[in-house]
Amino acid sequence: MSAFRKRGSVLVVLYYVGSFHVLFGYNISRGEQHDLSLNRKWTIQNSNGSLSLPAEVPGCVHSALLKQGFIKDLYFRFNDVAYRWIALDNWTYTTTFSIDLPVLCSRAKQRVQLVFEGVDTVASISLNGVVVGKTDNMFRRYVSLLSPVLYASERSQAHSSYSVPPDCPPPVQKGECHVNFIRKAQSSFSWDWGPSFPTLGLWKGVHLEAFDVLRLIHLSTVPVYSMSLCLSLCLSLCLSLCLSLCLSLCLSLCLSLLELVQEPIAGSPGLSFYFRVNKKPIFLKGSNWIPAHALQDLVSPADVRNLLQSSVSANMNALRVWGGGVYEQDMFYSLCDEMGIMIWQDFMFACAMYPTEPDFIETVREEVVQQVRRLKSHPSVIVWSGNNENEAALATNWFGIPVAQQPRYHRDYVTLYVDNIRAIVQKEDGTRPFLVSSPTNGVESQQEGWVAHDPYDLHYGDTHYYSYSHDCWDWTALPRTRFASEYGFQSWPSFSTLQKVSVSEDWSYGSNFSSHRQHHQTGNQQMLQQAGLHYHLPASADPLKRYKDTLYITQVMQSQCVKVQTEFYRRSQSEVIEGKGHTMGALYWQLNDIWQGPSWSSLEFGGKWKMLHYFAKDFFSPVLPVGFEDQGSLVVYAVSDLSHDLHLRTVSVYEWSSLDPVCTVASGLVLVEGGSAEVIHKQTISALLAGCGRGSCTRLTCLLTFHLEDVNSQQGPINHLFLSSPKNAQRMLRPNITAEVQQDEMGGYTVTLQSSAVAAFVWLDVGDVPGRFDTNGFLMVTRTRTVTFNPWGPTSTQQLAQALTVTSLRDVY
Ligand code: BMA
DSSP: TTTOOSSEEEEEESSOOOOOOOOOOOSSSEEEEEEEEOOOOEEEEEETSSSSEEEEOOOOHHHHHHHTTTSSOSTTHHHHHHTTTGGGEEEEEEEEEOOOOOIIIIIIISSEEEESSBBBBBBEEEEEEEEEEEEBBBSSOOOOOOOOOOOHHHHHHHSSSSOOOOOOOGGOHHHHHHGGGSSSSSEEETTTTTTEEOOOOSOOOOOEEEEEEEEEEOOOOOOOHHHHHHEEEEHHOOOTTHHHHHHHHHTTTTTOEEEEOOOOOOTTTOOOOOEEEETTTHHHHHEOOOOOOOOGOOHHHHHHHHHHHHHHHTTEEOOOOOOTOOOHHHHHHHHHHHHHEEEEESSBBBBSSSOOHHHHHHHHHHHHHHHHHHHTTTTTEEEEEBBBSSSHHHTTTTOOOOOOGGHHOOOOOHHHHIIIIHHHHHHOTTOOOOOSSSOOOTTHHHHTTTTTTTOTTTSSBBBEEEOOSTTOOOOOGOOSSOOEEEEEOOOOOOHHHHHTOOOOOSSSSHHHHHHHHOTTTTTHHHHHHHHHSSSSOOOOSSHHHHHHHHHHHHHHHHHHHHHHHHHHHHHHOOEETTTTOOOOOOEESOOOOOOOOOBBBBBBTTTOOOOHHHHHHHHHHHHEEEEEEEEEEEEEEEEOOSSBBBBBBEEEEETTOOOOEEEEEEOOOOOOOOTTEEEEEEEEEEHHHSTTTOOOOOOTEEEEEEEEOOOOSSEEEEEEESSGGGOOSSSSOOOOOOEEEEOOOOOOOEEEEOSSEEEEEEEEEOOHHHHHEESSEEOOOEEEEEEEEEEESSSOHHHHHHOOOOEEEGOOO
């Protein structure tokens, strides 16, 4: 960089052609280093110069336009389509800076580097008029910016020898085409839960650094996850120590042994698929993480912490960073390390075929090297995975590729994910398992040439399972998989969240707004069809109440559906039935939202808990009673993640019409080993009902609650089972629930509810007041119940009381 003068000017042009050039390396050990941050206000200009404005770096063009008032809230109504022009233009970032040459050069610094931590995406960079670099990959550190949409389109046109599908997202997504030709967040061109905002900008920091090159070495830290690595480290450090001493040394240093176990299971064809940490099998409980905002520079540390804290508060121990988004910021992984959240880390390829020409492979290789080196020191990362659903897309021919052409796509698949990504990961990080895809059959897929005949095979690996039309209460239709890494149902967020991005004419289920926000074909109808199987659909004559009640019923449907499925997976951990079972993971789709719209998430955009998230807190509880009906019998399982043994369960039978249990049935102590799921009670429902109270209970008039107790106290939450669809229930009365808000001595808030009848899916909502209840969406079988509210900011009794609404199932029809 001898071209340095006292003043420099950097010009970054975001455009749509270019190769890349990296002006820095991780493999350099530095002497004393001087840094000049260029994180500050730059100037941005569109291609014809009609717009010129200040822009923060880190940031992006959209956020600069927003902050300077050129555009309004991106998420308001139909603005995703109205602001499409932004990403169809080319933009230039410019800054000038002064450098202290004596500091940088006279002190004999051998290298001066201009480092771009993240350029989104296609750009050329010039310094004082000299082009010093070109970029084409959002996921690499770089040293200027083009329209990502035009670039992707041009790259796809240039790839004329054969098509690389899909060309465009389905029209319902209102997105852009050919995202698989550009290395940026694949969901930024739209997804089935999110808008199209193909950002462009300097999304991470820029700085100038001067340092002395000492020598070329490779330095990195990894958590010691592998005993063999530990031993070789020990051996090389202390050759004179005997092996057993090394071993005990390894064991005594707070070292973890992480394994992904794929081995034969007694009584079952195929192989297991589970994680073992320090020899202890771990059932992974959690969800799938997507980008928290379309504009990554608007994701604050507080937002990330809040979402992760909500995961932990819902008893999750794992999240999958899904392969259509971004490799998250460092802080995300640090927080996961701190909070004990295990991360399944996908590489950013999703639901598509990808090109394999040399420049694409080259930029991916650098991306993978950089990301693995950046992330591997985080113990939270437990597994790398090559892509989202691309093995399945190939195996089950999502894109209708003619048979004769399939070998080519297969070869491309192996080239990209096996020969390149896998090889790099194994070289850079020998301590963690690498899966080529999700879902996959793992080692079986490998044996079948990396693309299994059926990547959804329940006897191997992980599965993704979605079925929207079948009755979600019917657990017999669920896949008894080794590991459920995706499953879920959509719901709408709450009214207060939608209100921020809509106007009154939007507030009906059939409005243009409601269809515009729905990116999943027939999604709005699917939700009501599924809800209608078990609940009366909202029927209020007041249109606004009907709209709000409909939002509520979609959440009721989602919560119950995901509950049934998750409980099925958890209770299937210790058994093999008809060769299937030994399920060791339940990661539902999806944790968080990118905007205010219908999606599979359990957390709304902004962090508010949907009913599903409250349900998750219970169904992921370390100790959980699971009850279901099997061929006319009530079966209750105790599921325990603990390491000690548990006993006893109680079943109570309630009439819909009465707040006093009709009867209570207690069984003897049953041993439930830690880390297992055991049947602790089985009885025909007809016998249970006949032996209860006056024998007047029927499936339509009564329901069951049950919990676990050891000798002294309740273990885990109270659970319940409906014996018929609530829409068929007889004598379900309006509960007329009243609520009183009070502040407690600790400064927290309590809400005391009074009910005149058994009430299902009791839902407390305080609108925009940030915070969460300790429980919500519950079955109320007592006259009084006190719920606490944990505010995430200042509030008052008066504000809460004013905002509070209480809805139960009987209130919506
Ligand atoms: C999965 C995911 C996403 C998608 C979700 C819901 O397969 O990998 O691609 O958002 O289904 O359709």
